[in-house]
Amino acid sequence: MADAVVQIFLERLLITLTEQTGYVNEFRDQFERLQSELQFMQSFLADADRLKRKRNSQTLRTFMAELRELIYEAEDILADCHLQSRDEDQLSNGWLTFLYPPNISFRYQTGKRLREINDKITYIKQNVASFLNVPLFTRTDTMDARNDQMSRWSCPVYDHTLVVGLEGDTRKIKDWLFEAEEGILAIGVVGMGGLGKTTIAQKVFNDREIENWFERRMWVSVSQTFTEEQIMRSMLRNLGDASAGDDRGELLRKINQYLLGKRYLIVMDDVWGEDLAWWRRIYEGLPKGKGSSIIITTRNGKVSQKMGVKKARMHFPKFLSEDDSWLLFRKIAFAATEGECQHPSLEGVGKEIVEKCKGLPLAIKAVGGMMLYKPPTYNEWRRTADNFRDELAENDDSVMASLQLSYDELPPYLKSCFLSFSVYPEDCVIRKEQLVYWWIGEGFVPQRNGRSSIEAGEDCFSGLTNRCLVEVVDKAYNKMISTCKIHDMVRDLVIRVAEEDAFSKPNGLNCRHLGVTSDVESKQLISNLKLRALMSTTKTAEVNNIASNLATKFSECRYLRVLDISRSIFELPLKGLLSQTGSLQHLSYLCLSNTHPLIHLPPSLKKLKNLQILDVSYCQNLKMLPSYVQSFIQLRALDVTHCGSLQYLPKGFGKLLNLEVLLGFRPARSSQPEGCRISELKNLTRLRKLGLQLTCGDEIEEDALVNLRELQFLSISCFDSHGSDLVAKIDELYPPEQLDELSLNFYPGKTSPVWLNPASLPMLRYLSVCSGNLSKMHDSFWGENNTVWKIEALLFESLSDLGIEWTRLQGVMPSLHIVNASWCPELDSFPIEDVGFRGGVWIKEEHSR
Missing domain, CATH: 3.80.10 (Leucine-rich repeat, LRR (right-handed beta-alpha superhelix))
Structure with missing residues (x-):
């Protein structure tokens, strides 16, 4: 992770040095020295092959850990300089300067600490150069080469539902399902991790014949830390019941009522433990007969037997054949040319790479996704094949070796994005927007040449899905990905690397990123000045119940960049919590979506001048956005969709010139002078996504959208509309032609x-x-x-x-x-x-x- 931290900080520093900010100028010599030292370090860190050979060295680990901590501290100092400069600019007129003299203590401490940081980084640079046997005078500018990868395959380039070599497996299981008669047929899919058990079950579950055959279908992901109640709630959600507030007995009765008299299919995916008392209780409560069936996927054959699977109905997926392995690899690695290898020199080395995957689909997809981003040259492919061989020498598990190599070969900015998955619980389905907004808010997304930050964030997401490190869960009708998850073996890698680099830790102590659930403890927050991101990681359709003593600790994490407390219920009034949140002046992303009961945003949030993303969607009780929102000139995205009590947005939105996403915009009528008229949108020339909520014709003004030359997505909703002139007025609302x-x-x-x-x-x-x-x-x-x-x-x-x-x-x-x-x-x-x-x-x- 050190290379990722270096690159992120260097990009931020380069931008800052060109802005001539007051306090940054005062320490310019120290910041420029820091820049120079880190650019040398970046050259060392770019030598991926050399570093990989030294990965297990405790000496190198110690150096890299210290370097990472120093850079994080320098980044905090840089952020504090921005705040101090802004505050002094506000006091620079008249007698206020006399009342509030320049912060002499801050200047002294900052200068002293920057000199110490530079000295330590110089020491680390000299030792790392000696350790890696690299001469100090060599320096290569690797940033441009790495950044070129941002423009390569910045959108999905192959079908993520691609399945190769499993046709016989799915046909066999389908035939068994159609033969089911009395009782409940239990089918087991058993095999090692990465063999495609879940893929086979998904293929069967989503098959059109199966969908028509069964009247009810339920998919349950059984994590290693599940509870019986969670399993039953998941089953009920599949049946369209939120099941809030019910006890276990009532949950089981509901399941029985929904399934009674129906032919149903249940998939219990990835069952681990052999203590199956929970399953016996659920099984006893299920109605029997009518050809109903259960599919169990597991790595342990004993588990499937204990769950009632007979040997005759136990399926063991085989490794992919040599031909199918090569076909799967080609479909991914050469996706841009429809799976055809157009460089004969690459075929031999490509087959050598595939052979090392030993027929395991997950390993083949991981290396295929990695090779998609490699230049089609023999030397680059040869280098990767040799690295894969070295990985296998250290770890004979071809899946973990391929995943480790895929991580090592990620460009630095994607390593930070990838490790963000470590804060989510097992089998958690994650919204793409939450990830992209987090990455933008924390500065993981490279910012170059005035490019849209939202677009760059989505490119980062595509960079991980194209490499098959992230699995697609749901897509919209246009194939755009909306939710995702990661394979449990990928998660094992993510958690290990994240813990080694203090990105996040299972116990949540002394780390920089933490998932917010009902189980979060106050000790994970107390005096944790390192914390950069608090993310709501509760699973779909669940809510967090946050205790008062915990919620008040959020504001003590003064360097917090990202705060997502969506889908949460608080013991104390939410207004009080948000009043303290105003002290988090480094905050870039604030998500209050689906929090209860949010009625107003307090005045203290006006201090959040660095805010780039504000999400208050699904806050049904929110009556008004405060007028100070127009002062958030850094704002890139605002989401107020599904806020039923919100009448309109405040006047002045036309000042938010950096806005790229505006969803749920409710224009004011001519009789509402304090509200924002739709004509103000003409100034928002960077808008890429716009969602309009229209109820009457008086809200619409002619040609309000024609200036939005960057607009790509437009949604118009007329829910709860009234008045006979709305349709005629919509006819005058011509969207820009590039939509x-x-x-x-x-x-x-x-x-x-x-x-x-x-x-x-x-x-x-x-x-x-x-x-x-x-x-x-x-x-x-x-x-x-x-x-x-x-x-x-x-x-x-x-x-x-x-x-x-x-x-x-x-x-x-x-x-x-x-x-x-x-x-x-x-x-x-x-x-x-x-x-x-x-x-x-x-x-x-x-x-x-």
Whole structure:
């Protein structure tokens, strides 16, 4: 992690030195010396091969740990210099300077400490150079070479559902399921980690035939630290029941009622312990018969036997064959050329790498994702193959060796992003936005050339998913990833490295990143000046119950950059807690989503001048955002979606010129002068994502969106709309022509907006229309003079009156690959199930009538 810490700090320092900030200028000589020393260190740390050979050296570990701590301290000093400069600027006029003289103590202590840090880093540099046998006078500028990787495959380039060589496994288990009759059929999928047990179970679980065969399906991830109650709650969530407040007996009765008389399938994924009393109690409460079945995946054959699996229904996945191994590798490593190796010199070394994976899918995917980012040169591939051989010499486990190598080969900024997964519990499903906002808030995301920070953060996420280090859980209709998780073997690696580098620790003590759950203890927070991020890591549909004595400790972590307390209930009034949060002046990301009961933001939060991301979504009781929000000039993202009591946003939002994401924007009416009118959006020229909540025509002003030349995503929701002029006014709300994705929700008109046509939106690739009164598309929708859409994915949902001819739609959308239509009974000419390729168009259709 030392190389990641060095790069992040150097980038921040380089930016700061160009800004001529008061206190930074005062210590410029020390900061420039620090910059020079770290650039030398960066050259040493870039020599990945040399470092890997020395990885287990306690001497090198000690040097790197000390270097990391010094850089973190220097980063805190730099942040304090910013705050001191800003405070003195505010006091620089008139008599205030006399009342508040310059902070002499701060200047003395800061100068002294910077000199000490520089001296120590010089000492470390000399010792590391000697230890690695590198001459001190050599220095290479590696930053540009590393940064080039940011632009390589910055979006998903292959299908994350890709499965190779498991067709026979899934067919075998499906046949068993269809044969089930009396009782409950138990099927076991048993094998070592990384062999594809969960993948096989997922393939069966999501199969269209299986989906039609079973009336109820439940997927339960059984972690090593589960409780019986958690298992039952997970089953009920699969059945659409939140099950809040019920005891174990009531939970089991509910499960029985939902399943009674139904044919159901339960997958118990990744069961570990042999103490299965919890399972026997649940099993006794399940209704029997009608061909119901249970699939258990486990590494331990005894576990499946104790859970009722007979030997005849126990499946042991085999290692992938040589051909299937090479095919899986090619599909990932050469994804940009559709799985074809176009460099003959690479095939031999590629097969050598694959052979070392021993037919284990997880290992093959990890090295395949790593090679996707390698230049297609023989020398680079040869170097990687040799490193893999060295890893296997130290660790004969090909999965862990491939994962370790994948981590070692990550660019520095992605190492920090990857280690952030260490704070989440096992099998936790994680929202992509939470990760991206965390990375931005803490400065993990490289900032260059005025590039959008949100876009750069999403590129970091793609960098991990493309390397197969992160698993995709849910995607939207347009294939954009919304949630993810990590394999338990990947998690083992993440936790080990994070603990070694004090990124996070299982006990949460004396570390810089901590997950917030109901089990967090106050001792993990008391006087922890190191803490940089507190993240809500509760699992989906669960909430944190935070005790008063714990909540008050948040504000003592003075260098906190990231505070996410979403999905939390507090014993003390939330207003009091947030008043103390105003003292966290380094805070960049504040997430209060789904906290209860949030009614107002206190005045003290006005001090958070470094705030870049504010998320108050799903706060149904929030009545108003304070006017001081307009002073958050660093703000990049604001989310106020699903805030039912919020009438409008305060006037002055047009001042937030750095805003890239604005979701849930409720414009004020002309009779509400204290509110923000939609015309203020014209100033927000950096907006990439905009979500509008419209209820009446008086909220809309003509041409309010045309200046938003960076806008990629636009959502318009008319939930709870009223007034006869809204539809006509929406017709005047022309989106910018470069729009990439459009979402219309609860649209009140019978006919689509006049601007929804291929001439006005020539770059549109994704369109979703959900709920509302839409019955037909405007004539302009069908194009003029042979104009056609570039739309690739289309979603129609809950549109009871919409009637469109499938053949006509195909004609005007020749690039269409995905159609998802549900609860649209008048779309009777649409295909009803997967039909594969038809006229070059792939239809994934979920049609209900």
